[in-house]
Amino acid sequence: MKVLVCISQTPDTTTKIVFKADGSGVDYTNVKFIVNPYDEHALAKAMELKEQQGAEITVINVGKADAEQSLRKCFAVGADLGIRVDAEPVSGTQVAKLIADVAKERSYDLIFTGRESIDYNGGMVGELLGGLLGIPSVGYCGKLELNGNAATCTRFIDGGEETVKVELPLVVSAVKELGEPRIPNMRGIMQARTKPIEVIADSENSLPAEVRYESPKGKAGCVYIDAAEAGKLIDILHNERKLF
Amino acid sequence: MSVLVYIENWNGQFKKQTKELLAYATDVAAALGHELVGLSIGSASDEALRELSAFGLGKTLVVRGQAFDKFTSINYANALETAVDHTGAKTVIMGNTYNGKSMAPRLTATLDASLATSVISLPDLSQGFVVKRSVFSSKGYAYVDLRNGYKVLTLTVNSYSIKENPAGFSLEDITPLVAVNDKVSVVGSELQSGKVPLTEAELVVSGGRGLKGPENWGMIEELADLLGAGTACSKPVSDVGWRPHSEHVGQTGITIGPNLYLAIGISGAIQHLAGVSSSKVICVVNKDPEAPFFAAADYGIVGDAFEVVPKLIEAVKSLH
Ligand SMILES: Cc1cc2nc3c(=O)[nH]c(=O)nc-3n(C[C@H](O)[C@H](O)[C@H](O)COP(=O)(O)OP(=O)(O)OC[C@H]3O[C@@H](n4cnc5c(N)ncnc54)[C@H](O)[C@@H]3O)c2cc1C
Ligand SMILES: Nc1ncnc2c1ncn2[C@@H]1O[C@H](COP(=O)(O)O)[C@@H](O)[C@H]1O
Numbered sequence: 001m002k003v004l005v006c007i008s009q010t011p012d013t014t015t016k017i018v019f020k021a022d023g024s025g026v027d028y029t030n031v032k033f034i035v036n037p038y039d040e041h042a043l044a045k046a047m048e049l050k051e052q053q054g055a056e057i058t059v060i061n062v063g064k065a066d067a068e069q070s071l072r073k074c075f076a077v078g079a080d081l082g083i084r085v086d087a088e089p090v091s092g093t094q095v096a097k098l099i100a101d102v103a104k105e106r107s108y109d110l111i112f113t114g115r116e117s118i119d120y121n122g123g124m125v126g127e128l129l130g131g132l133l134g135i136p137s138v139g140y141c142g143k144l145e146l147n148g149n150a151a152t153c154t155r156f157i158d159g160g161e162e163t164v165k166v167e168l169p170l171v172v173s174a175v176k177e178l179g180e181p182r183i184p185n186m187r188g189i190m191q192a193r194t195k196p197i198e199v200i201a202d203s204e205n206s207l208p209a210e211v212r213y214e215s216p217k218g219k220a221g222c223v224y225i226d227a228a229e230a231g232k233l234i235d236i237l238h239n240e241r242k243l244f
Numbered sequence: 245m246s247v248l249v250y251i252e253n254w255n256g257q258f259k260k261q262t263k264e265l266l267a268y269a270t271d272v273a274a275a276l277g278h279e280l281v282g283l284s285i286g287s288a289s290d291e292a293l294r295e296l297s298a299f300g301l302g303k304t305l306v307v308r309g310q311a312f313d314k315f316t317s318i319n320y321a322n323a324l325e326t327a328v329d330h331t332g333a334k335t336v337i338m339g340n341t342y343n344g345k346s347m348a349p350r351l352t353a354t355l356d357a358s359l360a361t362s363v364i365s366l367p368d369l370s371q372g373f374v375v376k377r378s379v380f381s382s383k384g385y386a387y388v389d390l391r392n393g394y395k396v397l398t399l400t401v402n403s404y405s406i407k408e409n410p411a412g413f414s415l416e417d418i419t420p421l422v423a424v425n426d427k428v429s430v431v432g433s434e435l436q437s438g439k440v441p442l443t444e445a446e447l448v449v450s451g452g453r454g455l456k457g458p459e460n461w462g463m464i465e466e467l468a469d470l471l472g473a474g475t476a477c478s479k480p481v482s483d484v485g486w487r488p489h490s491e492h493v494g495q496t497g498i499t500i501g502p503n504l505y506l507a508i509g510i511s512g513a514i515q516h517l518a519g520v521s522s523s524k525v526i527c528v529v530n531k532d533p534e535a536p537f538f539a540a541a542d543y544g545i546v547g548d549a550f551e552v553v554p555k556l557i558e559a560v561k562s563l564h
Contacts, residue, residue, distance in 0.1 A: 013495050013515045017383040026380075037496055093352065093359060118495060118518075121379050122361055124349040127317055131353025136318050136428040139346040152431075157315075157342050158254065158443065160435035164316070167427040176496055177489065212387040213379070216521065222528075222538050227547025231559030233527060236543065238563055241525060243504045244447060244471055 001055040003046045004108040005079070006099060006125060008036040008089075008117040009063060009070040019213040026119075026213065035070045037176070038114025044179030045144060046112055047078050053146065055110075056080050060102060062087055062095045068197055075192035076184030082195065087202035090209035092120065096128035101203045103133060110151075111171045115140055126173035135169045142177035246281045247273040248333035250324060251301065252343055253288035259444065261339055261401045263299045268404040269337045270300040271366055276335065280411075281305065283327040285320055286312045290415060297413035299406065305330065305418050314430035315343050321350035322422040328355065328394075330418055340398040341443075348398050357394035364403040381495045381518035401443060402501050442491065445474030447504045448523075450493065452478040452516075454509020454530065454549055458486035463553045464508065470560045476500070476520075478510050494519035509549045512537025529553070 011017070012032040020027050035043075046057050058081040059074040061067050071082040085098045103111060111133075116123035123139075130137025142161070143154035153164045156175060172178075184192070225233050237243045249269035251262060266282075273280040282304035284293055293304055307323040324347060328336060336351065338344040340362050352359040358373075364385075365376035372389040375397060379386045390397070442448065449468040451461060461475075468475045475491055482492040493500055495518040505523035509530065510516060517540055520526070528541040529552050538544045545552055 011380075013381075013518075016514070017380045019384060026384075092349070096349075096353070118381050119379065121377075121381065122359075123345050124352070124359060124361055127346050127349035128353050128359075130318065131321065131350035136316070136425065137346070137350065138428075139317065140342055155342075157433070159441040160433060162314075162430055162434075163432040165429050165431050210389055214385045214387070216382070216385065219526075219540060219542060222541045222544045225543060225545050227545050227552055230529075230545055230547065230552045230555035231562075233543055233545060234556055234559035234563070237504065237525070237527070241504075243525060 001049070001053070001110065002106070002108045003049065003055045003057050004103060004111045005039065005043050005046050005057060005059050005074070006111070006113040007039045007043070007059045007061045007070055007074055008114065009033050009061065009067040010036045010117055010119040013037070013118065017215070019215060023212045023214060033070065035073055036114050036117050038116065038174050040181040041176050041178045042112035042114055042172075042174035043074055043077065043079065044181050045174060047182055048179055049110075049146065050078065058083060058108070060085070060099055062089045062098050064088060071197055072192045072195075073184070075195045076188040077182035078188060082197040083200060084197055085200045085202065087204070087206045088208070090206055092122035092124040093128060094204055094206050096125045096132060097204050098202065099125070100129055100132035102200060103129070107169070109168045111169070113171065113173045115173045115175050126171050130171040133169070133171070135171060136166050137171040137173070138164055138166060139173045140175050141172045142175045144172060144178065245276070246279040246331045246333045247276060247335045247337065248327055248331055249280060249282050250336070250338035250344070251282045251284045251288070251293070251296065251304070252339055252341060253284065253286060253292070256287045256289060256292060258288070258292060258296060260406070261444065262296065263406040264401070264404045265337070265339050265399055266296060266300040267407040267409070268366070268399050270407070270409055272335065272337060275366065275369055278335070279303070281331045281333065283307070283324065285323050286315070293415065294413055297411050298408060300409040300411050301413065302411035303414050303416070305416050307418060307420060311424040316425070316428045316430065317346040317350050318425045318428060319420075321347045321354070322425070323420045324351045325354055325422070326418060326420045329421065334394055336394070336396045338398050340400045344398045348396050352396045355394040355396070356392060357396045358390035358392040359396045360388050360390060361398045362400050363397045364400050378522065382499065382521045383518060400501065402446070402503070436490065440472070440474040442474045442476055442493070442498060442500060445500070446502050447471050447473035448476050448500060448502045449473045449506045449508070450476035450478070450510060451481065451487075451508050452510030453480050460550075461487065463557065467553060467557050467560065470557065473504070474502075478516055507537055508553060510537060511535050512540060
C-alpha cells in the first residue's frame with residue numbers, strides 16, 4: 001500500500017506572531033519551526049498502518065529548502081520517502097494543486113493531511129485534494145481502521161461523532177485523536193540525515209500571495225474585582241454588559 | 245446574478261447560526277446587487293425552511309433523497325455544484341461548521357474558485373473582494389482578496405448579528421447532475437445529548453489544572469447550568485481524563501469565540517489563549533496575580549477558586 005502524508009512546516013506553538021510593519025507578512029526572525037501538530041498525528045497513524053500491514057510512507061511538503069528539516073523529522077520517525085515541491089506556499093488552493101499534480105502521477109491508496117495548519121488555518125487542503133483527485137475525503141477524522149480495500153473512519157461532527165465507511169483511494173484529514181506522535185529513535189535520526197529528498201519544480205507557476213496581515217487589538221486592560229466581593233462580577237456581566 | 249447560501253440543518257433543525265448566516269448572505273447579496281438563493285440538502289422540512297423566511301430566506305432550492313439524508317462531503321459538494329449551475333451564482337456562502345468546512349473546499353476544487361474559510365467580515369468590494377479571516381490560531385488576521393471568478397466563503401459562528409428580514413419564500417426541488425458516489429456511506433452516529441455544543445455556546449465556563457481534580461467540577465457545572473453556558477477545559481485537564489476531549493479548547497483543541505469566556509484556575513498559556521482569544525468578554529479567576537491570563541482578560545478576580553466560584557453561584561441564583 002502507498003501512503004502519502006502532507007507535511008506543513010509552521011512556527012512553534014509558543015511563537016509570538018509579529019507582522020512586518022507594512023502588514024505584508026510575518027516577521028520570521030528568530031522563529032523556531034515545527035512540523036504542524038496535526039500532521040504529526042497523521043504521520044503517527046500512517047506509521048501504525050505500516051507496522052500492522054506494511055506500507056510505503058511518502059511525506060510531501062510544498063515549500064522552500066528550509067522546510068526540508070521538517071521532512072527529515074518525519075524520516076526520523078520512520079517515513080520512507082520524501083518529496084519537496086519547490087514553491088513558496090501562498091494559499092491552500094495552490095498547495096493542494098501542487099500536491100494533486102504529484103498524486104495523480106504516482107497514485108496513492110491513502111493520503112493524509114492534518115485538519116488544519118496552525119499558521120494559515122485554512123483547514124482546506126485535505127478536502128481540496130479530494131475534489132481535485134475526484135476521490136472521497138473524510139475530514140476531522142479521529143479513528144481509522146482498514147479492511148482490505150475499505151476504511152472505517154470516525155469523524156467529528158457538531159456535538160458528536162459519525163462513523164463512515166469508504167472505499168480507497170481516500171483522503172483523510174487528521175484530528176489529534178488519530179494517532180499519538182512518535183518520538184524518533186537514534187537509528188531513525190542517523191538515517192534521516194542521509195536519506196534523499198526528491199525536489200520537484202513548481203508546476204503551477206505560483207504567484208506571490210497578496211495578503212495583508214494585522215494583529216488583534218490588545219485588551220484595554222483588566223478590571224479587577226475583589227475576591228471577597230466576587231458576586232460583583234456577575235452583577236457587571238448581567239447589568240452592564242447584558243451578557244445574560 | 246445570484247448569491248448562493250447553503251442552509252445546513254442538524255437532523256432537520258436550524259440553529260441561531262443559520263440566522264446569522266442568512267443575515268450575512270443577505271448583506272453580501274445586497275452589496276453585490278445580486279439575488280439571494282438558498283440551498284437546503286437533506287432532511288429539513290418545508291415548514292422549518294419557511295420559518296427562516298423571516299430572516300431573509302427567499303427563493304430556496306432543495307435536494308432530497310436517501311443519498312442526502314446523511315452528510316458526505318463528496319455528494320453534498322456535488323449537490324452544491326448543481327445549485328451553482330442552476331442559479332449561475334458566482335458567490336457561494338456557508339457556515340464554518342465541520343460540514344461547511346468539508347464541502348466548501350471540494351466545491352472550490354471543481355469550480356476552480358477562490359476560497360476563504362473562517363471569515364469574520366463582509367467583503368470589501370472597493371478593492372476587489374477582500375474578506376477578513378483569523379489566522380495563526382487567532383494571533384492575527386489576514387485580509388485576502390478572492391480573485392477568481394467563483395468565490396466560496398465560510399462564515400465563523402458568532403461573528404454576525406441576526407436581523408429580521410421577511411423575504412418572499414418559494415421552494416424548488418432540484419436533482420444533482422452528478423450521480424451519487426456510493427463508495428462512501430455513513431454507517432452510524434453518536435451525539436452527546438442535552439449539552440450546549442461548545443462551538444455554539446454563547447457563554448462558556450472553563451476550568452484548568454487549578455481545580456485540582458475531576459471531583460471539583462461539580463461547582464463548574466452548576467455555574468454553567470445556571471447561566472445556560474457550555475463547559476470547557478485546558479489541555480492538561482482533558483489529557484489526564486478529568487474532562488472529555490470534546491471540551492479541550494486551544495491551539496490543538498477547538499477554537500471558540502463566545503460572548504463570555506470565564507476561565508477558572510487556568511494559567512493562560514499562549515496555546516490556550518489561541519483557542520479563546522476571540523471571545524468578546526474574558527473573565528479570569530486565578531489565585532496567582534502573575535498568571536498570564538490576566539493580561540488577556542477584561543475582568544479578573546485574584547483569589548482561590550474554591551472560595552470565589554461559590555460566591556459567583558450565589559450571585560447568579562440571586563438574579564432569578
Ligand atoms: C504543542 C502544544 C500545544 C498545546 N495546546 C494546548 C491547547 O490547545 N489548549 C491548552 O489549554 N493548552 C495547550 N497546551 C498546554 C499549555 O502550554 C499549558 O500547559 C496548559 O494550557 C496549562 O493548563 P492549565 O492552565 O490548566 O494548568 P497550569 O499551567 O498548571 O495552571 C493552573 C493555574 O491554576 C491556578 N490555580 C491553582 N490553584 C488554584 C486555585 N485554588 N484557585 C484559582 N487558581 C488556581 C494557578 O495559579 C495556575 O495559573 C499546549 C502545549 C503545547 C506544547
Ligand atoms: N505547504 C504545505 N505542504 C504540504 N502540506 C501542506 C502544506 N500546507 C498545508 N498542508 C497540509 O494541509 C493540511 C491543512 O492545511 P490548511 O488547509 O493550510 O489549514 C495541513 O495539516 C497539512 O497536512
